[in-house]
Amino acid sequence: MTAHPPNVAAPAAAPIRFTSRSTGVGRARLGRLETAHGVVDTPQFMPVGTQATVKSLTPGDLRSAGAQIILGNTYHLSLRPTAERIARLGGLHRFMGWDGPILTDSGGFQVFSLARLRKVDEDGVTFASHLDGAQHRLTPERAIEIQELLGSDIAMVLDQLVDPSLPPAEVAEAMKRTHRWAARCLAARRRPEMALFGIIQGGVDPDLRGRSTAAIAALPFDGIAIGGLSVGESKAEMAAALEVVGATLAGDHRVRYLMGVGSPVDLFTAVERGIDLFDCVLPTRVARNGQLWTSEGRLNLRNARFQDDPEPIDAACRCEACTNHSRAYLAHLFRADELLAYRLASVHNVTYTLSLMANIRSVLADGSFDSLRDDVAAQYQRAPGAGR
RNA sequence: GGGUAGGUUGAGCAGGUGGUGAGCUCCGCUGACUGUAGAUCAGCCGUCUUCGACUGUGGGGGUUCGAUUCCCUCCCUGCCCA
Numbered sequence: 001m002t003a004h005p006p007n008v009a010a011p012a013a014a015p016i017r018f019t020s021r022s023t024g025v026g027r028a029r030l031g032r033l034e035t036a037h038g039v040v041d042t043p044q045f046m047p048v049g050t051q052a053t054v055k056s057l058t059p060g061d062l063r064s065a066g067a068q069i070i071l072g073n074t075y076h077l078s079l080r081p082t083a084e085r086i087a088r089l090g091g092l093h094r095f096m097g098w099d100g101p102i103l104t105d106s107g108g109f110q111v112f113s114l115a116r117l118r119k120v121d122e123d124g125v126t127f128a129s130h131l132d133g134a135q136h137r138l139t140p141e142r143a144i145e146i147q148e149l150l151g152s153d154i155a156m157v158l159d160q161l162v163d164p165s166l167p168p169a170e171v172a173e174a175m176k177r178t179h180r181w182a183a184r185c186l187a188a189r190r191r192p193e194m195a196l197f198g199i200i201q202g203g204v205d206p207d208l209r210g211r212s213t214a215a216i217a218a219l220p221f222d223g224i225a226i227g228g229l230s231v232g233e234s235k236a237e238m239a240a241a242l243e244v245v246g247a248t249l250a251g252d253h254r255v256r257y258l259m260g261v262g263s264p265v266d267l268f269t270a271v272e273r274g275i276d277l278f279d280c281v282l283p284t285r286v287a288r289n290g291q292l293w294t295s296e297g298r299l300n301l302r303n304a305r306f307q308d309d310p311e312p313i314d315a316a317c318r319c320e321a322c323t324n325h326s327r328a329y330l331a332h333l334f335r336a337d338e339l340l341a342y343r344l345a346s347v348h349n350v351t352y353t354l355s356l357m358a359n360i361r362s363v364l365a366d367g368s369f370d371s372l373r374d375d376v377a378a379q380y381q382r383a384p385g386a387g388r
Numbered sequence: 389g390g391g392u393a394g395g396u397u398g399a400g401c402a403g404g405u406g407g408u409g410a411g412c413u414c415c416g417c418u419g420a421c422u423g424u425a426g427a428u429c430a431g432c433c434g435u436c437u438u439c440g441a442c443u444g445u446g447g448g449g450g451u452u453c454g455a456u457u458c459c460c461u462c463c464c465u466g467c468c469c470a
Contacts, residue, residue: 046423048423048424050424051424055424055427056427071423073423073424076424076425103423105423106423108423109423110423110424110425113423113424114424114425129425130425131425156423159423161423199423225423227423228423229422229423230422230423231422231423232422257423258423259422259423260422260423261422261423262422263422266422278423279422279423280422280423281421281422281423281424281426282421282422282424283422284424285421285422285424285426285428286420286421286422288426288427288428289420289421289426289427289428289429291420291421300418300419302417302418303417303418304416304417304418334427337427339427341427342427
């Protein structure tokens with residue numbers, strides 16, 4: 001392996017400091033992100049704690065699983081319990097009892113993916129709350145204000161998502177608005193200790209994706225996020241979009257965050273193309289529905305065959321669930337609708353995902369990335385439900 | 389022994405007072421889930437050769453062109469009275 005000089009992405013006075021080196025594996029980097037609440041080794045995965053909780057897990061569970069940073073959500077928290085209340089209670093870290101770094105989403109994704117009654121204009125977006133239908137207004141400035149009230153370590157700009165299959169003119173219009181909103185978010189920032197990431201949009205069209213990348217990269221953000229992917233496009237389209245982003249960002253040493261990804265296989269695809277940060281609901285959501293990720297691929301613990309299986313979920317895992325309990329026990333808990341099923345399954349899947357990221361960092365350093373990638377791809381290519 | 393209410397696909401039900409009973413909820417089986425309105429959702433859940441067909445309303449018998457329905461009888465269950 002060739003030694004690469006470390007790249008420093010921001011001056012020391014910045015809210016975060018990111019140093020990285022290239023690895024010889026595509027555009028993959030190994031890095032270290034320093035925040036006021038702790039250090040994050042990259043590539044890294046952020047468990048999603050939408051409503052000031054990673055569902056069913058305590059901060060202690062998250063620490064045990066190896067979590068270094070988690071995600072919180074502007075949209076949900078601003079509606080309930082409200083950003084002002086969290087601020088009065090000492091900020092999101094204290095409120096939820098997590099003293100590590102927190103990245104907050106801006107609410108853009110939620111407004112455009114779930115709020116049905118919404119109207120977008122140049123100034124912002126009006127939408128109906130999913131809780132009570134009440135009208136709310138989100139602007140770039142308000143999105144920043146909310147995240148500052150929450151006390152986020154890393155905030156995201158308000159962006160506009162569109163279905164990538166819409167006509168290019170509509171995708172382009174949303175993209176350009178996202179760029180204008182990005183500049184407004186930068187101007188709206190009041191707390192210099194909060195980092196702010198821009199978000200690249202542009203759908204799956206390579207030209208638009210490249211233009212959006214260049215536009216966002218030209219602004220003085222602390223990090224660059226890639227949005228609008230893993231929303232139904234093909235694996236090839238996602239990989240192609242990441243290629244365009246990677247090529248356009250060549251020489252840019254800021255941390256790169258792929259929003260909403262992903263599956264074990266997708267993590268490899270993105271790391272190879274230079275992604276440093278991920279978040280995804282998949283490990284915790286599928287866990288609650290009985291799907292466990294293992295060194296044998298995915299297992300659905302609700303399947304009848306696991307009722308008599310005395311083995312741990314994953315013999316290669318050292319999490320609380322795998323150390324103390326059998327597949328048969330988990331299968332029983334799911335059948336009995338016992339709450340412990342959700343916690344144990346989530347503990348395992350988060351541990352699995354974070355361990356996978358640690359393994360990825362390890363193989364990026366020792367040169368065996370391709371081997372691990374192919375192993376994991378083979379594990380997850382097995383037909384769902386296939387026997388052991 | 390008398391009276392009364394019942395017996396519907398694993399469970400619980402709906403419906404049906406002579407004109408095609410496979411409808412619901414559980415349970416069960418499988419699948420899905422990617423910046424979390426998701427401890428959720430979807431399909432299947434009598435049999436078969438499954439875009440359809442067949443069988444099935446406690447057992448047997450009767451009336452009828454046709455019976456889950458009307459009649460007879462038997463069995464089983466709950467309740468009431470002896």
